[in-house]
Amino acid sequence: MSRLNLRQIPRISYYEPEEPSFDEYLFCSECGDYVYDYCSIHGPLLVVPDNKVPKKTKLPSYVPRAALTIPNVFLHLAPSIIPGAGLGVFATLTLPAGVRFGPYRGEITKEIVSMYCWQIYDENNKPKHVVDAADGDRSNWMRYVNCSRNWNEQNLLAYQYKGQVYYRTIKRVPRFTELLVFYGSEFASYLNVDLRLYNSPPKIHGNISFISLHSFFYYRNPDLESPTIKSKPKVKKDNQPINKKGKHPAKIMKKKNLKEKSVNILTKKTSGASTKYIFECDGCNKKFSTKDILAKHISYCHKTQKKLDTTAVRTQVEQTPVPQLTEIFNCDICEFKTSQKRRILAHLKAHVAKQVYCCNNCDYKCITNSNLQNHMKIHTGEKPFSCNICEYKCIQKSSLQKHMKIHTGEKPFSCNICVYKCITKSDLQRHMKIHTGEKPFSCHICKYQCIQKSNLQSHMKIHTGEKPFSCNICVYKCITKSDLQRHMKIHTGEKPFSCHICKYQCIQKSNLQSHMKIHTGEKPFSCHICKYQCIRKSNLKTHMKRHTRAEPFS
Ligand SMILES: C[S@@+](CC[C@H](N)C(=O)[O-])C[C@H]1O[C@@H](n2cnc3c(N)ncnc32)[C@H](O)[C@@H]1O
Incomplete structure (x- = not known):
């Protein structure tokens, strides 16, 4: 028998598949346990991908690419409910628990130099790299999600999965609710979140819910666990973890690891709620715990500006205590x-x-x-106050001050999402409702809803048939003065709005704004039934009629 015959003997492979990496496990909140890849009982998470923004899309400098990546069927950007927090992300539709967003996109760096960083950990629980979304053109919409101030308002959980950070909904999120994720205790306390109250029982839930929410919270947010609670893992109460039975020891260890990873922290050093940030950037007033990080921040964020002096900043900050944030009194x-x-x-x-x-x-x-x-x-x-340039008169001095900005062209308030600028804060607040979709005024005869009372008053004239404004050249009649003014431009041939990219000209600003979307590729209106997307709301309305009438699509 030739030795070569041994090759024909069937071989038994002793190769064992490698233990999956710790961050390939997910936590299934229904089972209260970690599962590999997805839960076979409760199914996978519902994945909502980002909107695709083609790389070649030319955007005006004031529109960060990140803002356009928002999955706009489900979410939208609007000013946060948290005073002073800037923009936030809101649900456009009610979202169920278990919706996955992500991954969090940004630049991969080593140091935490901005307020938009998540730390990624390696197998050995050592910091591996940082994903920094400070640059709005190299990140996605997830950079806009703010930090929850208490467990009751936290509706997202951040977790590391296969080396990337994802957010998932941990409870039903009613439409128009802001999505909020816990940043980790150090960053949260820096943002004045009172960690001692974070877990306080929400009064509305009563005692029973309190027990379950409380223990649930501790499990999901180990970053806030106190040693006492950590030392009682075997007590299975409500959603408390049970994980020992029949599990491979390595797995348990890895799950523990993962548990620690479920909530990452945005800042690097964990010295608890008393962290002092003594290095302040004199370019943007952001505070940092070390001079090195401040220097990196300056070189990163202010590289085009004149060099900022970190030593001077330090001296100044050390001499003067870190200023307290303005106290807000709530009624x-x-x-x-x-x-x-x-x-x-x-x-x-x-x-x-x-x-x-x-x-x-x-x-x-x-x-x-x-x-x-x-x-x-x-x-x-x-009307004791009058304008010295035009005939405007008013009751209040503040109204005159506001009016004067029409003559000076000053528009101090600008929208973070689009090009809109205006004279007053209230105009901006009203404008922001366009982005939030909020329409507080509604017609009792038809389904019309609007942002402004005056628009509803105009609308009601549709029902009464009243058209108080008429053209003196043709038969045109209309409801509002501004409609007539716009109409008159047909007769004068005036087209005051023109595109800076092509030769398009038009009478109305809104038409130009719609037109610009041809150049940016933006299609803000999308059908919730099929994949149709378009620039104008009116086009979407026409499209939707086809669904209801089951007409063929062209
Ligand atoms: C990752 S960004 C979130 C997006 C930010 N709101 C924006 O408009 O770009 C983190 C920053 O948002 C603000 N922020 C987030 N959560 C906050 C909170 N709970 N309280 C106060 N400010 C908050 C802080 O300025 C923080 O540095």
């Missing part, structure tokens, strides 16, 4: 907020007095006599 009865103690006291008194100042001519009620005096001028026709 317990309504949503009123102010930074002035004097105003909150006046406001509360007014609640007590139940708005004693009432107008004799109309239903107007107010909380101060001076407000009533101002209001009375509406009835007397008195």
